[in-house]
Amino acid sequence: MLLEGKVALVTGSTSGIGLAIAKALAAEGAKLMINGFGDPAEIERECADLGALHDGADMSKADEIERMMRRFADELGGPDILINNAGIQHVSPVQDFPPEKWDAIMAINLSAVFHTTRLAVPGMKAKNWGRIINTASAHSLIASPDKSAYVAAKHGVAGFTKTVALETAQDGITVNCISPGYVWTPLVEKQIPDTMAARNLTREQVMNDVLLAAQPTKRFVTPEEVAALAVFLCRDEARSITGANLSVDGGWTAA
Ligand code: NAD
Numbered sequence: 001m002l003l004e005g006k007v008a009l010v011t012g013s014t015s016g017i018g019l020a021i022a023k024a025l026a027a028e029g030a031k032l033m034i035n036g037f038g039d040p041a042e043i044e045r046e047c048a049d050l051g052a053l054h055d056g057a058d059m060s061k062a063d064e065i066e067r068m069m070r071r072f073a074d075e076l077g078g079p080d081i082l083i084n085n086a087g088i089q090h091v092s093p094v095q096d097f098p099p100e101k102w103d104a105i106m107a108i109n110l111s112a113v114f115h116t117t118r119l120a121v122p123g124m125k126a127k128n129w130g131r132i133i134n135t136a137s138a139h140s141l142i143a144s145p146d147k148s149a150y151v152a153a154k155h156g157v158a159g160f161t162k163t164v165a166l167e168t169a170q171d172g173i174t175v176n177c178i179s180p181g182y183v184w185t186p187l188v189e190k191q192i193p194d195t196m197a198a199r200n201l202t203r204e205q206v207m208n209d210v211l212l213a214a215q216p217t218k219r220f221v222t223p224e225e226v227a228a229l230a231v232f233l234c235r236d237e238a239r240s241i242t243g244a245n246l247s248v249d250g251g252w253t254a255a
Contacts, residue, residue: 069119091147140177214252
């Protein structure tokens, strides 16, 4: 119970990586607010399992983020741990990329990270303790075709992370990115048909020659492997790790 007494907000935690991080933080005793969309009965079950509150704020909307952060402060006292994890993807060559998809990816994957962070930092400074962990991506370090908005947003998250790490380095706050390789979640599953269309490939070719081929380990990263690093970064022993972009990508970005 390393995180007993800590309160944590995990955005985009009704599925995939965020849900695994929420479970791992709860297992260490953190009190949680989860966020994200999904089947209300399933969300209710997750909340009961984790002893968590749920807030359905749409992370593409600054006013909803502000309302959620106010609610968090009122009900739990302001986040000690902020996990910026909500994210979406769209796969399309740049000339066909729908501008509204670009805007949504920028809002959810990048601007939301700014909004939650700007509202969380004052409380963390007052406590002289805080952990901000942004789920970036291997695409914060390298590019892949047909993912211009995602790659741009995730590179932005990496730059934002380093900047805020410098601003808060003397306040007991660490700010880091975790950059996973491919993790088998709905986000990856949903991009398969668009990748097939954009590159004229079969489903098997996308699975084997695009997704698994990217990673020298030739296997998907699991959500739990990402969550384990998030928990480590919350520990007091990790206080000197700040401004880092830590890869959990099976060697993808080393290759
Ligand atoms: P996922 O689709 O399983 O989960 C996404 C979560 O974000 C869900 O809880 C969803 O409800 C929530 N969400 C989406 N739009 C939202 C919005 N507007 N407001 C609030 N919540 C919203 O996807 P995942 O793969 O677990 O992705 C989580 C994060 O990990 C994302 O930031 C993604 O970019 C990043 N990531 C994923 C992979 C991968 O291979 N799966 C790799 C690297 C990085």
